[in-house]
Amino acid sequence: MVVTSGHTVAGDDMDDANPVGPPPKRKPITARELARLMGVSQSAVSRAFTPGTSISPQLRQRILRAAAELDYHPNAIASMLSTRRSNIAGIVVSEMQNPFYPTLIEKLSRELQRVGLQSLMFNITRGSNIEEQLVALRKYNVDAVVVVSATVLSGASLRWATEGRAAVLVNRTIPDQTLTSVSCDNVEGARAIADHFHAIGRRQVAYVGGLPHTSTNLERQNAFITRVAELGMTLTHTLSGGEYSYEAGYRAALEIGQAKRTDAVFFANDILAIGGFDAFKDGLGLLVPEDIAVAGFDDVDMTRWPRYSLTTFRQPVDAIIERTVSLIIEQLSNEDFSPSQNPLSGELLIRHSTVGGRGLEKIGLPLPPQEQR
C-alpha cells in the first residue's frame, strides 16, 4: 500500500483528506474569467447556465457560444457549495456477488442520472469500518441515499446516515418502518411458490434460506411456511444456507436430497437454487423436476439458461427502480414527507425446474417466452 489514510484520533474522525501528494492540476477557466473576456458580468454567465433565470436569449446564446469556444464548464463543486445541493445520490451497496444486484444498481444509477443525480457508491462490507463509511456519506453531502444492502447495517446507523436527506431502502426494511422502503413483495412471491408447488402435486416441501436475519429472508421464509401449512403440505426442512451463494445452496440440497422425503424445494434466491439444482442433478443423480422440483427467487439471467430453466419469482426490477427514484424526488421536493413501505408485485415464472418436459403445456400454462430459444 502506498499511502495509509489519515489515522483516527481520540475517538473522533479525522479528516482523511490529502490521501495523496501535492495539490491541483492545470486549472480550467472560471466563470469570472469568461465574463471578463466577454465584457459581461459573472452573474450573467451563471444565469446563462441556469435554466429558468431571467436573462435575454441573445445574451445566453452569446455566453454559451463563448463557453463552448473556451471549453468552460461550470464547476459543480462551487455550485454545490452555494446551493447546498450536491446532486449526488449515495448508493450503499454490499452484496455484489449476487448477480441480481449489479444489474439493479446499474439500472438505478442510470435512472438517477436521468433525473440529474450522479451516484456515489459506498461499498459496505462485513468487516470494513461501516460507521466510517457512513461518515463519508454525510461529509460528501449527498442529497439522497439509496441503500441496496440487505446486510450489515443496523436501523440506527441507517437513520443516522440518512438523517435530513432523502432516503430509500431497496429490498430491505427496518423494523420500526421509520424509513421509506421499496421492495419486491416477498410475501406474495413466497405464497405463489407454495401455491405452485401445491398445484403441481407436491406435498413434501422444504425451504432454504440465505442470510438468516435479513428482512428479505425472514419475509420469504415466514410467508412460505405459513402458506405451506394453510395448504396442508408437509414442511420437511427449513434450512439456512447462511449466505446467498451457490455453495450454500449446494450443501443444503445435499442434505435435503439425501433424506429422500422432499419433492419440492423453495430456495430464497436464484443463486441458492442453482446450487441446489446442480446438487440434486449432478451430486445426487436425482431428476429435476420429476424427483424434486426446484424454485428460486429474483429471476437473474442464469435462470433462463437452458441448463436450468429455473422456476422463479421475478422481482419487478424496473418498477422498483422507478418507484425508488420517484420517492427520492418526492422527498427532495416536499418538506413534509412521511416514510412509507412499498412492496411491489412480482411475477411467478414457471419453467422446467418445476414442470418438466411438455408439462408446461399439459397443465395449461404458456411456455415462458424465454424458453423459445
Next chain:
Amino acid sequence: MVVTSGHTVAGDDMDDANPVGPPPKRKPITARELARLMGVSQSAVSRAFTPGTSISPQLRQRILRAAAELDYHPNAIASMLSTRRSNIAGIVVSEMQNPFYPTLIEKLSRELQRVGLQSLMFNITRGSNIEEQLVALRKYNVDAVVVVSATVLSGASLRWATEGRAAVLVNRTIPDQTLTSVSCDNVEGARAIADHFHAIGRRQVAYVGGLPHTSTNLERQNAFITRVAELGMTLTHTLSGGEYSYEAGYRAALEIGQAKRTDAVFFANDILAIGGFDAFKDGLGLLVPEDIAVAGFDDVDMTRWPRYSLTTFRQPVDAIIERTVSLIIEQLSNEDFSPSQNPLSGELLIRHSTVGGRGLEKIGLPLPPQEQR
C-alpha cells in the same frame, strides 16, 4: 418519469442542475459556529481536522471533543472548493452483466476508499449519451478516472475526459498508448490456453470471441491464432459471438459442434465458455472434455461450480487493482508522469472441462484446490 432533466440548448451543455424541487434541508453546524462557541478561531478548527498541521495536541483534543459533542463534520464540498481536490475517483463502467466486473469494481472501490478516494460511478451504456456523461466527469472535478469498460469509448473521448487528471484504463488500451493502462496479460493467457490444448493432445481447435473490436478480444484472438499456428494445430473456426454473453457462446458452440471437426475451443471469456459448455453437453449431447475441450478466460465464480469445472485463465484481479491504485497515486503526486502499459501475469487453471475424470493426476498436474470440494 417524474422530472425530465435539463434540456440541452444550442449545441452546448446546459447545467442540468436542479433536477428536483426546492433547495436544502436542515443545515449542519459549521466550523465557524463551532469556533465561536468554543471561543477559538475558525482556523483552529480547520487545523484540528487536518493531520500534520501545527496545532497543539491539547487544542486539537478540545476541538475534536467539542466537535464530536456537537456532531460537527467538516464539509467536504467546501474543502474541495478551496483545495481543488475532490478526493473522488470516477469509475467509468459499462458491462455489469459480466460477473467479472462487479467483483472487480467492488474491490477497486474498496481499495480506493482505503487511500481516501470515494468512487463516483459513471455508467456508460451503448445508446446513452456518452459525451454528456463525460462532461459530468469534468464538472464533478474528479481527481482520478478509472475506466473499466472495454467498450464504447473512443480514444479521443477518453483523452478529453481524463485530461489533466490521473487516469488508468483497466483491461483495455487505446492504440496510441497515451493513457496508462493495467490489464491481464492477454497474450500470455491465450498462448497458455493454446499450449494446454496442445499438451492434452488436441489438434483441431477453435476460437470464439466476444465484442469484436475491443482490445481484449483482439489481443486474445491474435495471440491464440498465432500460437496455434506455431504449434502446428489446425484452426477450425474463428467466430465472433458479437458480445460477451451466455447466448452468444451457446450459439457459437452449436455451430462448431455441428461441424464435428473440432476437439477444443477457446472462448474469449468465461460466460461465453459456459454457454458453449452447455450447448455442447445439453444441446448436442457431446462429452466435455472427451469429445471437445472447453476453456474460458477470467476465472469468475461460476467456473468453479462442479457442473462446469471450467479450465480458464485467471485474471490477477488483486494485482490489477493494486497496480491501478498505486498508479493513480503516483499520478496524483508526480507532476511528470508518463503513461505506461501494464500487462500483469495471470495463471492457467486447469480443470475438468479440458482434462476429465482423473486425467488431472494422470498428466501429472495437481488437482486445482477448488476441485477438492
Next chain:
DNA sequence: TTGAAAGCGGTACCAG
C-alpha cells in the same frame, strides 16, 4: 434584464 456584492464553508498564508 443586468451588474455589484454578499455569502456558502473551508484552506492557507501572514503576522503576532
Next chain:
DNA sequence: CTGGTACCGCTTTCAA
C-alpha cells in the same frame, strides 16, 4: 502555536 483574512468559483439577493 494561534488568530486574522484573503480567496476557491458559483448562486442569489438587491439596485439600477
